[in-house]
Amino acid sequence: MTMNSTAIATDAVIEQDIVSSNSVYKTNQLNLWYGANHALKNIDLDIKENEVTAIIGPSGCGKSTYIKTLNRMVELVPSVKTSGEILYRGRNIFDKSYGVEELRTRVGMVFQKPNPFPKSIYDNVAYGPRIHGIKNKKILDEIVEKSLRGAAIWDEVKDRLTENAYSISGGQQQRICIARALAIEPDVILMDEPTSALDPISTLKIEELVQELKKDYSIIIVTHNMQQAARISDKTAFFLNGEVVEYDTTDTIFSNPSDKRTEDYISGRFG
Amino acid sequence: MSVREKFDTELHSTQDQLIQLSTMAVKALGKSIDALLNHDVDAALQVIEDDIHINRLEEELNDRVILLIAKQSPVATDLRRLIVMIKVATDMERVGDYAVNIAKDTIRLGKEEHVPVIAQIEKMHRLAATMLMKVIEAFVEEDVAKAKEIADLDDQVDALYGEVLTQLMLAGGENPAQISQVTQLAFIGRYMERAADHATNIAEQLFYLVRGRHYDLNK
Numbered sequence: 001m002t003m004n005s006t007a008i009a010t011d012a013v014i015e016q017d018i019v020s021s022n023s024v025y026k027t028n029q030l031n032l033w034y035g036a037n038h039a040l041k042n043i044d045l046d047i048k049e050n051e052v053t054a055i056i057g058p059s060g061c062g063k064s065t066y067i068k069t070l071n072r073m074v075e076l077v078p079s080v081k082t083s084g085e086i087l088y089r090g091r092n093i094f095d096k097s098y099g100v101e102e103l104r105t106r107v108g109m110v111f112q113k114p115n116p117f118p119k120s121i122y123d124n125v126a127y128g129p130r131i132h133g134i135k136n137k138k139i140l141d142e143i144v145e146k147s148l149r150g151a152a153i154w155d156e157v158k159d160r161l162t163e164n165a166y167s168i169s170g171g172q173q174q175r176i177c178i179a180r181a182l183a184i185e186p187d188v189i190l191m192d193e194p195t196s197a198l199d200p201i202s203t204l205k206i207e208e209l210v211q212e213l214k215k216d217y218s219i220i221i222v223t224h225n226m227q228q229a230a231r232i233s234d235k236t237a238f239f240l241n242g243e244v245v246e247y248d249t250t251d252t253i254f255s256n257p258s259d260k261r262t263e264d265y266i267s268g269r270f271g
Numbered sequence: 272m273s274v275r276e277k278f279d280t281e282l283h284s285t286q287d288q289l290i291q292l293s294t295m296a297v298k299a300l301g302k303s304i305d306a307l308l309n310h311d312v313d314a315a316l317q318v319i320e321d322d323i324h325i326n327r328l329e330e331e332l333n334d335r336v337i338l339l340i341a342k343q344s345p346v347a348t349d350l351r352r353l354i355v356m357i358k359v360a361t362d363m364e365r366v367g368d369y370a371v372n373i374a375k376d377t378i379r380l381g382k383e384e385h386v387p388v389i390a391q392i393e394k395m396h397r398l399a400a401t402m403l404m405k406v407i408e409a410f411v412e413e414d415v416a417k418a419k420e421i422a423d424l425d426d427q428v429d430a431l432y433g434e435v436l437t438q439l440m441l442a443g444g445e446n447p448a449q450i451s452q453v454t455q456l457a458f459i460g461r462y463m464e465r466a467a468d469h470a471t472n473i474a475e476q477l478f479y480l481v482r483g484r485h486y487d488l489n490k
Contacts, residue, residue: 227344254346256483267349268275
């Protein structure tokens with residue numbers, strides 16, 4: 001190889017690094033079947049890091065299936081079959097060499113209903129780090145405090161860390177679940193309708209938290225609440241019947257979408 | 272009831288209210304010019320008195336739009352439609368104000384014989400009124416091609432306004448006793464020119480409503 005071609009090759013590698021470092025997930029021609037049901041059809045999505053990406057669409061459109069595919073949770077459903085690829089940080093998560101535990105360490109998830117473990121607030125947050133072998137009390141204390149601060153709930157629970165996580169409100173429980181996800185220092189946080197079981201004030205707290213979290217994490221959120229998607233996300237993907245109808249900046253989707261089906265859905269005319 | 276039927280019904284009736292307001296404003300402009308041409312002080316007084324109905328209608332429309340935004344959280348075209356309705360109502364309310372200004376000038380002029388340039392002002396009015404009526408039609412039909420035609424007419428109004436001003440200056444020079452009338456007519460020419468501009472504004476708003484982008488039709 002001549003010096004010149006080496007330089008060009010190096011440039012190409014650097015350029016590739018820049019492109020891939022900006023994309024946290026790249027989904028290429030993803031198809032998914034539950035038995036005979038074709039649930040996701042030719043999905044192409046490029047999800048950027050340190051952004052909030054909202055997935056919207058009517059019930060049964062495939063949005064939850066898609067988000068559960070991103071951490072391979074969907075594989076828990078028997079008879080699931082996929083084709084295509086999902087690149088997480090440039091690596092196909094369906095590769096046989098890719099360990100699902102490794103993926104889920106990098107990709108945390110928060111569910112629709114707060115699902116704390118029947119343990120103390122402290123033990124809920126320390127659960128992940130303990131599984132990863134951290135036993136030192138001082139280090140665990142630091143992780144718990146940092147995670148609870150990150151989830152904007154430290155001040156509310158710092159004097160009740162030994163209380164059962166079920167003893168606090170639903171909104172607080174959901175933030176404990178977010179703190180639990182943060183404790184393993186993930187790269188991505190998936191949120192599947194994280195506020196649908198919460199009251200408006202708790203919802204706003206979670207929304208504000210999401211805005212804070214995106215500085216350090218990439219967030220993908222499934223939501224039925226269109227105004228929530230409009231308020232908190234940078235990009236929005238509209239799913240319908242297992243397909244991505246439109247994927248654009250949230251500003252464009254909510255002010256001037258290009259597809260009539262998107263417009264009809266966001267303006268509440270179907271779904 | 273289909274999804275959002277109540278909201279759609281509200282949108283339609285707000286649009287009907289806007290058309291009512293627009294029609295009243297354009298009629299007021301016509302009545303003010305008729306009063307001017309006929310030296311009809313009573314008709315001019317009626318125009319001034321009736322303006323309150325236009326103003327009230329504009330306020331009602333604004334309140335209605337604000338409530339719809341607050342209660343229905345519209346997005347995309349629905350939101351643009353509501354914002355555009357408020358703007359069009361403001362434009363039309365201004366047209367109503369010009370009618371009042373012309374009516375006041377008519378009262379000031381009384382029975383004083385008009386300088387010949389009045390015919391040009393009448394022509395300006397015909398053009399401006401045509402633009403305003405057509406732009407309402409275009410708005411109802413969401414016809415951007417028609418809106419573009421209306422904006423093109425604005426050049427003719429501007430040209431006429433230039434002629435009116437030149438002739439008024441000449442008239443004022445020839446007959447200094449009529450300087451007061453010349454000044455009033457210059458203002459009236461200006462109101463007509465502005466009324467036509469409001470029609471162009473509305474045409475631009477229609478483009479924004481339909482296409483979601485801003486257009487300058489005055490270029």
